[in-house]
Amino acid sequence: MSQNILEVKNLKVNVEETEILHGVNLSVGANETHVIMGPNGAGKSTLGYAVMGSPRYEITDGKVIFDGKDITGVSTDKIAKAGMFLSFQIPVEVPGITLANFIKSALEQKTGQRVRYFDFKDKLENAMNILHMDPSYATRDLNVGFSGGEKKKTEILQLLMLEPRLAILDETDSGLDVDAARTVSEGIEAYKKNVGGALLIITHSTRILEALKVDVTHILADGCIVDEGDGSLVDYINQNGFEKYLTAGCR
Amino acid sequence: MKEKTQVNDINRSMYDFRYEEKDAYTVDQGLTPEIVEQISKEKKDPQWMHDFRLKSLDIYNQLSVPDWGPSIDGLDMRNIVTYVRPNTTMKGKWNEVPDDIKNTFERLGIPQAERESLAGVGAQYDSELVYHNIKKEVSDQGVVYEGIEDALRGPYSEMIREHFMKLVPPRDHKFAALHGAVWSGGSFVYVPPGVSVEIPLQSYFRLNAPGSGQFEHTLIIVDEGAYLHFIEGCSAPKYNVANLHAGCVELYVGKNASLRYSTIENWSKNMYNLNTKRARVEEGGKVEWISGSFGSHVSYLYPMSVLAGKGARSEFTGVTFAGKGQNLDTGCKIIHAAPETSSYVNTRSISKDGGISTFRSAVVINKNAVGSKSSVSCESLMVDDISRSDTIPAMDIRTAKADVGHEAKIGRISDETLFYLMSRGLSEEESRALIVSGFADNVSKELPLEYAVEMNNLIRMEMKGTMA
Numbered sequence: 001m002s003q004n005i006l007e008v009k010n011l012k013v014n015v016e017e018t019e020i021l022h023g024v025n026l027s028v029g030a031n032e033t034h035v036i037m038g039p040n041g042a043g044k045s046t047l048g049y050a051v052m053g054s055p056r057y058e059i060t061d062g063k064v065i066f067d068g069k070d071i072t073g074v075s076t077d078k079i080a081k082a083g084m085f086l087s088f089q090i091p092v093e094v095p096g097i098t099l100a101n102f103i104k105s106a107l108e109q110k111t112g113q114r115v116r117y118f119d120f121k122d123k124l125e126n127a128m129n130i131l132h133m134d135p136s137y138a139t140r141d142l143n144v145g146f147s148g149g150e151k152k153k154t155e156i157l158q159l160l161m162l163e164p165r166l167a168i169l170d171e172t173d174s175g176l177d178v179d180a181a182r183t184v185s186e187g188i189e190a191y192k193k194n195v196g197g198a199l200l201i202i203t204h205s206t207r208i209l210e211a212l213k214v215d216v217t218h219i220l221a222d223g224c225i226v227d228e229g230d231g232s233l234v235d236y237i238n239q240n241g242f243e244k245y246l247t248a249g250c251r
Numbered sequence: 252m253k254e255k256t257q258v259n260d261i262n263r264s265m266y267d268f269r270y271e272e273k274d275a276y277t278v279d280q281g282l283t284p285e286i287v288e289q290i291s292k293e294k295k296d297p298q299w300m301h302d303f304r305l306k307s308l309d310i311y312n313q314l315s316v317p318d319w320g321p322s323i324d325g326l327d328m329r330n331i332v333t334y335v336r337p338n339t340t341m342k343g344k345w346n347e348v349p350d351d352i353k354n355t356f357e358r359l360g361i362p363q364a365e366r367e368s369l370a371g372v373g374a375q376y377d378s379e380l381v382y383h384n385i386k387k388e389v390s391d392q393g394v395v396y397e398g399i400e401d402a403l404r405g406p407y408s409e410m411i412r413e414h415f416m417k418l419v420p421p422r423d424h425k426f427a428a429l430h431g432a433v434w435s436g437g438s439f440v441y442v443p444p445g446v447s448v449e450i451p452l453q454s455y456f457r458l459n460a461p462g463s464g465q466f467e468h469t470l471i472i473v474d475e476g477a478y479l480h481f482i483e484g485c486s487a488p489k490y491n492v493a494n495l496h497a498g499c500v501e502l503y504v505g506k507n508a509s510l511r512y513s514t515i516e517n518w519s520k521n522m523y524n525l526n527t528k529r530a531r532v533e534e535g536g537k538v539e540w541i542s543g544s545f546g547s548h549v550s551y552l553y554p555m556s557v558l559a560g561k562g563a564r565s566e567f568t569g570v571t572f573a574g575k576g577q578n579l580d581t582g583c584k585i586i587h588a589a590p591e592t593s594s595y596v597n598t599r600s601i602s603k604d605g606g607i608s609t610f611r612s613a614v615v616i617n618k619n620a621v622g623s624k625s626s627v628s629c630e631s632l633m634v635d636d637i638s639r640s641d642t643i644p645a646m647d648i649r650t651a652k653a654d655v656g657h658e659a660k661i662g663r664i665s666d667e668t669l670f671y672l673m674s675r676g677l678s679e680e681e682s683r684a685l686i687v688s689g690f691a692d693n694v695s696k697e698l699p700l701e702y703a704v705e706m707n708n709l710i711r712m713e714m715k716g717t718m719a
Binding site for chain 2: 052054055056075076077080081085086088092095096102105106109110141158162
């Protein structure tokens with residue numbers, strides 16, 4: 001019986017007729033923290049979007065198994081309800097719904113029940129405190145006019161509130177200043193601590209990893225996984241870059 | 252709120268009536284002076300109004316039906332003529348009201364008492380109590396808020412006479428003339444100089460059967476330095492077998508005064524909505540139109556502002572939703588007739604399921620309107636590939652010393668936004684509905700909360716309706 005929350009088997013993904021991923025294999029255990037690193041254009045975000053079921057990313061071969069169930073080709077909303085979360089690199093602005101109401105709706109979709117207002121309000125307040133977010137953001141339209149940093153915090157706020165079993169974080173620290181990066185990092189730690197879900201962190205900088213215990217590091221280059229290691233691989237990359245992988249073959 | 256008892260025995264005679272008239276019809280096809288006389292007598296019009304109605308009928312017979320814009324072939328003038336007769340026995344029956352109307356009432360949570368009134372079948376919806384309370388509150392400030400028919404016979408009769416159909420003269424177009432002849436019901440509001448009315452006045456509380464609002468006349472006069480917010484209409488659909496809405500709204504904004512006029516119209520999908528709305532703004536005054544147009548089969552709707560005094564301003568914020576079988580031709584017209592006037596138009600239109608939405612704007616800047624500014628922006632959202640959205644801007648600028656701009660954008664529901672919402676567990680249908688109601692936020696954020704919520708519910712319902 002597999003303990004893995006996620007298994008990606010020989011995944012091939014096209015974007016607009018071009019094959020971007022050429023057969024990716026990876027497994028994530030239920031409470032583990034994985035990191036995917038790689039040079040620009042390697043296909044890291046593609047992997048995140050494809051696993052999440054984005055219709056723009058066409059899975060031409062292989063499978064995605066989430067919590068023991070084959071979710072290849074399943075629609076995004078069902079994948080989300082099953083307990084997967086994707087934190088966007090560039091979060092979308094959605095006028096007409098406030099941040100609070102949006103999170104409340106998402107929670108209701110997930111649990112299938114009405115959310116009790118007072119419980120929700122307290123929980124939201126706590127989560128916003130952890131992220132040093134001004135409470136007024138709760139009543140602002142989702143991401144509308146938010147700075148890049150605030151948008152990223154909103155993603156992590158949703159992570160804390162929705163408590164997914166697996167969270168894919170796509171370039172979460174890009175565009176963040178030192179303080180914001182630290183705050184986001186603290187948010188991720190809080191998620192680990194309170195929920196204990198699995199993390200799949202897509203990044204090419206490692207600031208936010210500093211306080212996390214990384215279980216497995218995957219190097220993605222040219223559309224496939226070219227190396228795997230533990231947390232020390234992150235340090236190696238920090239010192240040496242991706243040079244050695246640029247001509248390596250797929251695993 | 253009490254509900255007056257229905258008068259059931261009238262229903263039968265509706266059929267009798269038809270048989271009777273069948274022969275008479277061939278002789279008496281149109282709107283006759285006799286019918287207009289009857290109307291006038293029934294309403295106990297003062298002499299001047301009686302004459303006015305007859306004159307309008309004359310003009311109506313002279314003018315021809317407009318031949319630009321959507322076809323109004325489906326307009327059944329017979330029904331309409333029958334309908335406007337006093338003591339009309341043409342009241343619908345609840346079980347004849349189309350199912351989709353009833354479903355909408357259900358889904359919007361409209362109380363039963365109101366449904367019948369909205370559907371043109373009920374007897375009076377008695378909201379008199381609420382209406383009277385509001386009246387009392389503002390009358391202490393000297394504000395007059397009355398049914399226009401009653402006001403015609405009171406101390407404000409002369410004031411009404413001076414203003415009635417001066418902004419929209421019967422000669423303007425055929426349906427203005429029709430309105431002039433058969434108009435019925437509506438609100439009269441007068442705000443004295445310097446008075447700021449803190450609570451919005453809402454005409455919803457004056458819903459009266461039969462088929463209220465179809466030939467309604469709204470006359471609002473805001474005197475110097477005063478402020479008023481007036482809200483008309485509601486999201487719940489209004490239905491009647493007599494399928495014409497030829498209302499008229501006239502807004503007079505005095506020097507340095509300010510009027511905000513909000514309206515949500517949702518006529519049932521058999522209706523032809525040929526409403527005419529105009530505002531005249533004096534020096535330093537401002538008129539704000541907030542407008543949500545839903546429903547109706549065909550709509551010709553172009554609120555117009557005349558900026559008559561120096562520094563006058565008009566702001567128009569609107570959203571139009573054209574669904575299946577709808578052809579909504581809406582827009583905005585502004586006449587800059589004085590120096591340093593300014594206008595701002597921000598409209599959004601949504602079309603879906605083959606609906607057609609056309610935005611026509613006309614900005615006229617007279618020679619003397621030196622230093623004027625106008626900015627028109629129209630954004631369209633097409634929900635699918637079979638719907639249609641057009642923008643037809645017109646600008647007539649007669650001085651070089653004016654600043655005029657027009658911007659138009661057309662888009663579809665963003666895939667990225669859809670994916671983002673779905674990635675939080677919202678279904679595709681939910682997500683689309685959310686995106687579209689968010690698109691209408693230029694209007695919803697200007698409305699009082701309960702109207703905004705209603706409008707959002709209506710949009711979401713429209714979005715989900717045909718996807719089931």
